[in-house]
Amino acid sequence: MALNTINPTTTSAWKNLESHFAEIQDLSIKDLFQNDSERVEKLHIKWNDFLLDYSKNKIDTKTVQLLIELADQIGLKKAITDYFDGAIINQTENRAVLHTALRAEESAVVAVNGFNVIPEIYEVKRKMEQFTNEVISGGRKGFTGKSFTDIVNIGIGGSDLGPAMAVEALQFYKNHLTTHFVSNVDGDHVHEIIKKLNPETTLFVIVSKTFTTQETLSNSETIKKWFLQSAKQADVAKHFIAVSTNIEKVTKFGINLENIFPMWDWVGGRFSLWSAVGLTISLAVGFENFNNLLKGANKMDKHFKEAPFDKNMPIILALLSVWYNNFLGAESEALIPYTQYLQKLAPYLQQGTMESNGKSVGRDGKPVNYQTGTIIWGEPGTNAQHAFFQLIHQGTKLIPTDFIGYVSPLYGDQDHHDKLMSNFFAQTEALMQGKSEEQVQAEFDMQGLSIEDSNFLLPFKVFSGNKPTNTILIQKLTPESLGALIAMYEHKIFVQGVIWNIFSFDQWGVELGKQLANSILEEIDTEIVNGHDSSTNFLLNYFLKNK
Numbered sequence: 001m002a003l004n005t006i007n008p009t010t011t012s013a014w015k016n017l018e019s020h021f022a023e024i025q026d027l028s029i030k031d032l033f034q035n036d037s038e039r040v041e042k043l044h045i046k047w048n049d050f051l052l053d054y055s056k057n058k059i060d061t062k063t064v065q066l067l068i069e070l071a072d073q074i075g076l077k078k079a080i081t082d083y084f085d086g087a088i089i090n091q092t093e094n095r096a097v098l099h100t101a102l103r104a105e106e107s108a109v110v111a112v113n114g115f116n117v118i119p120e121i122y123e124v125k126r127k128m129e130q131f132t133n134e135v136i137s138g139g140r141k142g143f144t145g146k147s148f149t150d151i152v153n154i155g156i157g158g159s160d161l162g163p164a165m166a167v168e169a170l171q172f173y174k175n176h177l178t179t180h181f182v183s184n185v186d187g188d189h190v191h192e193i194i195k196k197l198n199p200e201t202t203l204f205v206i207v208s209k210t211f212t213t214q215e216t217l218s219n220s221e222t223i224k225k226w227f228l229q230s231a232k233q234a235d236v237a238k239h240f241i242a243v244s245t246n247i248e249k250v251t252k253f254g255i256n257l258e259n260i261f262p263m264w265d266w267v268g269g270r271f272s273l274w275s276a277v278g279l280t281i282s283l284a285v286g287f288e289n290f291n292n293l294l295k296g297a298n299k300m301d302k303h304f305k306e307a308p309f310d311k312n313m314p315i316i317l318a319l320l321s322v323w324y325n326n327f328l329g330a331e332s333e334a335l336i337p338y339t340q341y342l343q344k345l346a347p348y349l350q351q352g353t354m355e356s357n358g359k360s361v362g363r364d365g366k367p368v369n370y371q372t373g374t375i376i377w378g379e380p381g382t383n384a385q386h387a388f389f390q391l392i393h394q395g396t397k398l399i400p401t402d403f404i405g406y407v408s409p410l411y412g413d414q415d416h417h418d419k420l421m422s423n424f425f426a427q428t429e430a431l432m433q434g435k436s437e438e439q440v441q442a443e444f445d446m447q448g449l450s451i452e453d454s455n456f457l458l459p460f461k462v463f464s465g466n467k468p469t470n471t472i473l474i475q476k477l478t479p480e481s482l483g484a485l486i487a488m489y490e491h492k493i494f495v496q497g498v499i500w501n502i503f504s505f506d507q508w509g510v511e512l513g514k515q516l517a518n519s520i521l522e523e524i525d526t527e528i529v530n531g532h533d534s535s536t537n538f539l540l541n542y543f544l545k546n547k
């Protein structure tokens with residue numbers, strides 16, 4: 001079953017949202033709180049150990065109701081069923097989209113073209129568990145009989161960002177193995193990593209769904225060459241393993257069949273950390289923790305599938321984002337986790353969000369006549385406060401921001417945590433409340449500032465406030481809660497793609513750059529280049545002359 005192809009702007013809900021926007025656009029979030037004493041009661045969701053407070057948004061209960069009507073009119077309910085049931089919803093690649101099956105229970109039945117995929121998922125999971133245990137326990141040895149101390153994940157995009165983000169996020173749960181990530185085709189990147197390694201004790205995990213990606217193959221070849229300076233060809237089998245769908249190419253590289261962890265074409269790269277692509281996560285934190293990550297995601301999957309739309313975290317987050325993107329003209333969203341552990345969450349979700357929803361052709365094959373994918377960016381708080389919060393507070397742009405925080409710290413340092421969380425709460429309050437002229441003037445009076453200085457400084461010290469935020473407060477950063485958090489954002493991406501009538505699971509835009517880079521690579525050894533536009537010819541010839 002294909003997804004509907006409805007231009008959202010043609011629905012009555014969309015038109016109602018436009019008139020509703022005209023009605024409430026002059027109200028500030030502060031006014032909206034004043035108008036409804038039960039606002040926060042109505043505009044929050046509690047689920048498991050997650051709390052989402054979305055009351056500090058430029059919405060009222062009617063906005064939510066109309067956004068839900070939009071989701072209904074688009075056919076979101078059916079789209080969710082198709083997504084989980086393995087329908088071919090990635091139509092331009094003729095594939096199902098089943099990262100959710102990777103974290104389903106063993107008793108589940110999920111069929112792709114009539115074939116239940118759950119048994120093979122569990123077969124791979126068992127292989128991952130056994131392999132992980134052998135490496136962590138030291139039972140699996142390198143070519144000189146020594147146990148492994150270092151793991152290098154070689155991959156890019158979804159074959160790097162997910163594992164790198166999760167390993168960083170779960171650092172607290174990490175074992176003795178040191179993990180490294182090589183992704184960029186920049187030779188300096190791989191050589192910096194090689195510098196730190198001992199070939200006798202390093203295990204290389206090559207992750208590439210296609211096993212054709214230039215970056216990953218180049219880095220793997222460079223690393224293999226370096227490895228063979230100390231070892232024999234036959235030793236490659238002990239130190240190199242692969243995660244891929246392309247068994248033929250992997251075996252050609254010299255990797256033994258038993259060291260290949262399969263994945264499937266119905267797992268998109270940017271949603272693949274739940275598959276064997278997550279092997280480095282499993283090695284870093286142990287299989288049980290990896291499995292708990294999957295369990296947390298599965299719980300969020302159930303919440304997403306079963307909760308009514310108005311109590312459904314991913315759906316509410318997606319609808320709010322549509323509201324800001326399409327009715328209020330916001331161009332980007334910030335994501336600020338108040339934990340250093342989630343420093344790679346924004347780059348990870350940049351791929352998830354922007355590769356998925358950065359599309360301008362609708363599912364009907366026609367150019368869309370409305371805005372789609374938002375730009376995602378962010379950094380952990382409080383660092384972000386000292387970097388770019390000025391622009392969120394007093395700049396000219398509307399930047400809806402998600403604040404993600406945890407009730408309990410992992411090392412139990414309450415003093416630090418209270419300071420951290422005071423900032424967390426203070427920021428969303430300040431962004432909403434701002435600071436009025438009267439408040440600023442009162443401060444000046446207290447300081448005894450002259451009238452002249454007060455008049456000069458006043459406009460600069462006023463904050464308009466009225467900046468929208470979501471607060472996502474989670475009990476503790478555990479593998480399970482991390483899994484649920486990532487799944488929540490995955491489903492947000494899905495819902496937005498459904499509403500925007502685009503195909504969220506292909507990435508043709510990335511292919512063009514790959515093709516052009518390959519053709520330029522063939523010319524980069526020549527004397528003079530003249531087959532491009534004049535700027536590209538000029539740049540290439542400058543490079544050729546000076547390299």
Ligand code: F6P
Nearest residue numbers: 157158159208209210213269510
């Ligand atoms: O960036 C494009 C892309 O195809 C991503 O979707 C994918 O995650 C990445 O390249 C890596 O691809 P592969 O796992 O096939 O090497």
